Amino acid sequence: MRNRTSPPPARKLVTALDIGSSKVCALIAEPGENGELKILGTGQRESRGVRRGFVADMERTEATIREAVEQAERIAGLNIDQVFVGFSAGGLVSTVASVELEIGGRQVEQQDVDQLLTAGRQSIDAQGRMMLHALPALYTLDGLQGVKKPLGLHADKLAVDIHVVAAEPSPVKNLDLCVRSAHLGVEAIVASPVAAGKACLSEEERELGVALVELGAGVTNVSVFAGGMLVGLKSLPMGGIDITDDIASAFGTRRGEAERMKCFYGSATTSPRDNHDMIDVNPVASQEEGTETVRITRAQLIGVIRQRLEHLMGEIANALKELGFSGPFGRQVVLTGGGSELKGIADYAQGVLGRAVRVGRPKMPGLPDAHSGPAFTTLAGLAQFAASKEIDIRQTATSHSAAPKQEGGNVVQRLISAFRSGY
Numbered sequence: 001m002r003n004r005t006s007p008p009p010a011r012k013l014v015t016a017l018d019i020g021s022s023k024v025c026a027l028i029a030e031p032g033e034n035g036e037l038k039i040l041g042t043g044q045r046e047s048r049g050v051r052r053g054f055v056a057d058m059e060r061t062e063a064t065i066r067e068a069v070e071q072a073e074r075i076a077g078l079n080i081d082q083v084f085v086g087f088s089a090g091g092l093v094s095t096v097a098s099v100e101l102e103i104g105g106r107q108v109e110q111q112d113v114d115q116l117l118t119a120g121r122q123s124i125d126a127q128g129r130m131m132l133h134a135l136p137a138l139y140t141l142d143g144l145q146g147v148k149k150p151l152g153l154h155a156d157k158l159a160v161d162i163h164v165v166a167a168e169p170s171p172v173k174n175l176d177l178c179v180r181s182a183h184l185g186v187e188a189i190v191a192s193p194v195a196a197g198k199a200c201l202s203e204e205e206r207e208l209g210v211a212l213v214e215l216g217a218g219v220t221n222v223s224v225f226a227g228g229m230l231v232g233l234k235s236l237p238m239g240g241i242d243i244t245d246d247i248a249s250a251f252g253t254r255r256g257e258a259e260r261m262k263c264f265y266g267s268a269t270t271s272p273r274d275n276h277d278m279i280d281v282n283p284v285a286s287q288e289e290g291t292e293t294v295r296i297t298r299a300q301l302i303g304v305i306r307q308r309l310e311h312l313m314g315e316i317a318n319a320l321k322e323l324g325f326s327g328p329f330g331r332q333v334v335l336t337g338g339g340s341e342l343k344g345i346a347d348y349a350q351g352v353l354g355r356a357v358r359v360g361r362p363k364m365p366g367l368p369d370a371h372s373g374p375a376f377t378t379l380a381g382l383a384q385f386a387a388s389k390e391i392d393i394r395q396t397a398t399s400h401s402a403a404p405k406q407e408g409g410n411v412v413q414r415l416i417s418a419f420r421s422g423y
C-alpha cells in the first residue's frame with residue numbers, strides 16, 4: 001500500500017504521469033529558478049488495462065499507476081501527492097476561438113486583457129466535450145496580427161485567438177478516477193500532443209508551422225502547430241501494436257516474440273541484403289510441443305511491417321490534409337512516440353509524405369538513458385508543461401462582455417500569415 005500519511009514535501013515539485021497503451025511512466029522533477037527541471041526520479045511499468053489510450057480495466061490500470069509512481073518515488077527518496085496526467089485517447093478536438101474588445105484609442109491595460117480573456121472563455125462552446133486547455137495565444141491590435149504583449153499599446157480594437165483543446169468527457173473521467181484511486185491528486189489532465197509538442201519541437205518550428213506525429217502503441221496522434229500553438233489534431237486508433245500483431249499472425253508466433261523481431265530486425269526501408277539475412281522464429285506451439293523453430297528472411301519480416309506502415313502513413317497523410325497542413329509552411333514533419341524507433345522510419349515517411357521528416361526526442365537534460373527515447377516525449381513534455389505555468393483561462397471568473405468574432409477561412413493559414421506579418 002502507498003503511504004499517504006507522510007507530510008507533503010516542502011519543495012515545489014512537479015510529477016508527470018503518462019498512461020499509455022504499452023507502458024505507464026512517471027517522472028518527478030524540481031523546477032529551478034530559470035524554469036529548468038532537475039529530474040529526481042522516474043518509474044515505468046508495462047501497461048495493463050489500457051487499450052488504444054482508453055482505460056479498459058480500472059483495477060489493473062490503477063495498480064500499474066501505483067507501481068510506476070512508487071518506483072519514481074523510491075528513486076527520488078520522497079512521496080508526491082499531485083500529478084499532471086497525459087491524455088492521448090481518441091475524441092480530442094482542437095479549435096481556435098477569437099474574441100474582440102473595443103478599446104477606443106487609449107492604451108491597453110491589464111483590465112482589458114482580463115476582460116477579453118473572460119469573454120473568450122464564455123464564448124467557447126465545447127459542444128458537450130470536456131475542455132482540457134483554453135490558452136490565449138496571439139493578440140490582434142487594430143488588424144495588426146501576431147502581437148504577443150499588447151499591454152501599453154494604443155488601439156481602437158483588441159482581439160485574441162484562444163486555443164481550445166477538448167475531449168470526450170467519459171474517457172477523461174475514467175482516467176481521472178484511476179489516478180485518484182491510486183491515492184494521487186490530479187493537478188491537470190493535459191492533451192498528449194500539447195505535452196509532446198513542448199518536449200520535442202523548437203519554438204521556431206511551432207511558430208513557422210510543423211506537424212507532429214506521435215506513433216504510440218495503440219494510438220497515433222497527428223497534430224499541427226502554427227503561430228506558436230497547436231491549431232489542429234486528429235487521433236488515429238492505430239499504432240505499433242498493430243504491426244506487432246501482424247507479425248505474430250503472419251509467422252504464427254507469440255506477441256512477445258513478434259515484438260522482439262520488430263525491434264531487433266524490423267525496418268521501414270528495404271535493402272537487397274534482406275533476402276539473405278535469416279531470422280529464427282519460435283512458433284506458438286513450440287513451447288508446448290517442442291516444435292522446431294522456423295527460419296524466415298528479413299525481407300519477409302519487412303514485407304509484413306511495410307504493409308501495415310503503408311496503411312498507417314496513408315491515414316497520416318489524409319489527416320494532415322484534413323488539418324490544412326499544406327503549402328509552403330507545411331514542410332516539416334516530426335515523428336515521435338515509441339513507434340518512431342522503427343529503423344528507417346523517417347526516410348520512409350519522407351518518401352511517402354513528400355516532406356522533410358525527422359524523429360523528435362525529448363529535449364530535457366538529465367533524463368536517464370532508459371527514458372530519453374521518443375517513447376518518453378509526452379512524459380518529458382508533461383513535466384515541462386507543469387513547470388511552465390501557462391495561463392489557462394478556463395478558471396477566469398468575473399463576467400464582462402466582448403463580442404465573439406466570426407471565425408473564417410483556414411485557421412492554420414491565417415496564423416501563419418499573422419506570424420509572418422506581425423513582427
Ligand SMILES: Nc1ncnc2c1ncn2[C@@H]1O[C@H](COP(=O)(O)OP(=O)(O)OP(=O)(O)O)[C@@H](O)[C@H]1O
Binds near residue numbers: 052219338342343
Ligand atoms: N525499436 C523499435 N522498433 C519498432 N517499434 C518500436 C521500437 N521500440 C518501440 N517500438 C514500439 O513503440 C510502441 C510503444 O510506443 P509508446 O511507448 O509511445 O506507446 P504508449 O505511450 O505506451 O501507447 P499509446 O500512447 O499509443 O497509448 C510499441 O508498439 C513498440 O512496439
Ligand SMILES: [Mg+2]
Binds near residue numbers: 088
Ligand atoms: Mg503514449
